[in-house]
Amino acid sequence: MKKMIFPVVAVLLASCNPSDKQTTQQTAETQTETATTETAPSADSLQVDGITGATNVANASTFNGTLVIPPQHFAAITLPMGGIVKNLSLLPGTYVQKGKVLATLENPEFITLQQEYLDSRAQLEYLEAEYHRQQTLSQEEAASQKKLQQSKADYLSMKSRMQAAVAQLQLLGIQPEKLVGHGISPSLEIKAPISGYVSNLQANLGKFLDAGEPLCEIIDKSRMMVRLVAYEKDLENLEVGCPLLFHINGLGNTTFHGKLIAIGQEVDDTNRSIELYAEVTENNPLFRPGMYVSARMGKK
Incomplete structure (x- = not known):
């Protein structure tokens, strides 16, 4: 009787294994597709400027520039x-x-x-x-x-x-x-x-x-200004009088305030950039012309 039992068990195991493998493979493929969909950015949320190479991230309003002295x-x-x-x-x-x-x-x-x-x-x-x-x-x-x-x-x-x-x-x-x-x-x-x-x-x-x-x-450093670089895609979100928050490289995490007072009317032919000028609200003796500035529009 024992010689007849083992072949039957072997047949049953052989008949179950292909189904289990197929189910496991389908589950893995489903998980991979889900992870890919969650991590990959959609075409609507990330665009790259073909001329400048700048990334247009939704709601991005940060600008780089320097401290400058007004001509006066x-x-x-x-x-x-x-x-x-x-x-x-x-x-x-x-x-x-x-x-x-x-x-x-x-x-x-x-x-x-x-x-x-x-x-x-x-x-x-x-x-x-x-x-x-x-x-x-x-x-x-x-x-x-x-x-x-x-x-x-x-x-x-x-x-x-x-x-x-x-x-x-x-x-x-x-x-x-x-x-x-x-x-x-x-x-x-x-x-x-x-x-x-x-x-x-x-x-x-x-x-x-x-x-x-x-x-x-x-x-005369009593009236410092901030000169920023913007691009064509930023124009619709810019307006004279907009409040400005900025940080200065080398001065830690201190936040300074300003107000946009001028928007350039000419686009640079090389990098398609536009110059912005903002007056500085707080005067600081550590300010120097040419200091690197990172800024964004907003009050907070």
């Missing part, structure tokens, strides 16, 4: 007249007040210009008096019209010459009236047009600087 708070100190640097009281990073003397220059032409003003001023006083005298004589018919006209021409010519000297001195920051009481100054003073921090110093003692050559730059 940035001054490049250039020389109206060339000369040799005689005195220099600057170091990069030092703070200077508006009107402070940054450097003094020596140039013989500066002395000549002052002399021309003083000479023309003195000559003008004489020619003006002579012209008025000729007018009086002409009315009394004691002088010819020719002398009157010559006197008038000399007076007007000297007047225009003095006015030219005054304009040149004013361009150099010199008040001509002060020369009458104080005399000729041997050196030209270069003064700060705004208050701020000195940067990009280009001079040293004894160096000759040509007219128009930069001496240094002054940056």
Whole structure:
């Protein structure tokens, strides 16, 4: 009897195994398809810009950029007249007040210009008096019209010459009236047009600087701005006046606030980007132009 039982059991096992294997395989395939469907992003939720390669994630509103100085708070100190640097009281990073003397220059032409003003001023006083005298004589018919006209021409010519000297001195920051009481100054003073921090110093003692050559730059950090980069796809979500939150690389997790004040009207041909400008609400002494910024629109 035992020899007949074992073959039957073997047959039963052989008949059950194919069904179990098929069921197990179907279950595994179903689980794999489910996992793939859950992890793979749909075409609606993830798009890639074919030109820039930027990923357009739904509801994404983060931007990168840098801290910048507004043009009204940035001054490049250039020389109206060339000369040799005689005195220099600057170091990069030092703070200077508006009107402070940054450097003094020596140039013989500066002395000549002052002399021309003083000479023309003195000559003008004489020619003006002579012209008025000729007018009086002409009315009394004691002088010819020719002398009157010559006197008038000399007076007007000297007047225009003095006015030219005054304009040149004013361009150099010199008040001509002060020369009458104080005399000729041997050196030209270069003064700060705004208050701020000195940067990009280009001079040293004894160096000759040509007219128009930069001496240094002054940056006023009291009104910092954020310059951000956006793309065409972001325009529909941007509006002047939108609040801004941003972080600065190197300043930890501190959150700063701002407001969007300008949206660029020209798209860059290379990367299809658009510039955004936002004013900064909080001023921080650690701010530096060029610091990297990561920002997003929103109040919180």
